Amino acid sequence: MTKIPTLYYFNSRGRGEGTRLLLTLAGVKFNDVRYNSALTPEIRSKTTYGTLPFYEDDDIQLAQSLAIESYLAGKFGLAGESPIERAKILSVSQAAIDFVLPIFHSDTDEKKNRFKNDTLPRLLNSYERLLIDNRNTTNEGKYIVGNKLSWADVSVFYVVDFLLFKGFGELVNQYPALNFAKSSFESIPVINDYLQQRAQNNN
Ligand SMILES: N[C@@H](CCC(=O)N[C@@H](CS)C(=O)NCC(=O)O)C(=O)O
Structure with a gap:
């Protein structure tokens, strides 16, 4: 991994905290970008569905909290064995x-x-x-x-x-x-x- 992963979310726990916890658990340094106000059209257009959380790393840009968490859980051996x-x-x-x-x-x-x-x-x-x-x-x-x-x-x-x-x-x-x-x-x-x-x- 060369680029530090980035999580875009609001300055709250909400649908972003699960991703923060998973990255923390895996010992991954990440940019925790937290917005304090309504999403601008510019931010919306950067994300897949115009909503947050949105996540990016070297390999993927991904929307939807459960999908992001599922991706990270799989990547870091936290998604189950069978x-x-x-x-x-x-x-x-x-x-x-x-x-x-x-x-x-x-x-x-x-x-x-x-x-x-x-x-x-x-x-x-x-x-x-x-x-x-x-x-x-x-x-x-x-x-x-x-x-x-x-x-x-x-x-x-x-x-x-x-x-x-x-x-x-x-x-x-x-x-x-x-x-x-x-x-x-x-x-x-x-x-x-x-x-x-x-x-x-x-x-
Ligand atoms: N099912 C989506 C929900 C995404 C969603 O609605 N995010 C809200 C924050 S929790 C949002 O971006 N709201 C700002 C807006 O729609 O303008 C997920 O779990 O990621």
């Missing part, structure tokens, strides 16, 4: 979007209540159950799919971290397996460094 594992990992990562998107679209009290009392517990229960079902003496409950760290664990961390950031701590704290997986992930030294640095930005 078709079944790969599918399970994608399933967990795709569910992460279901967790997060309604936060932005819940613009009435009714929608906010439905998200908090129905959608969110249903999805948190699903992750909790997957972690418990996958727990064994080898992975000690650290991983949601298989016996090694994967993109799915990045997605689990992303969701829990984001929900805490958005003030759902009381609910999230009711899921011990999920909280254990989150703590394991954030104790990885490169991730710990990244989180400390991110705290200064507070986004």
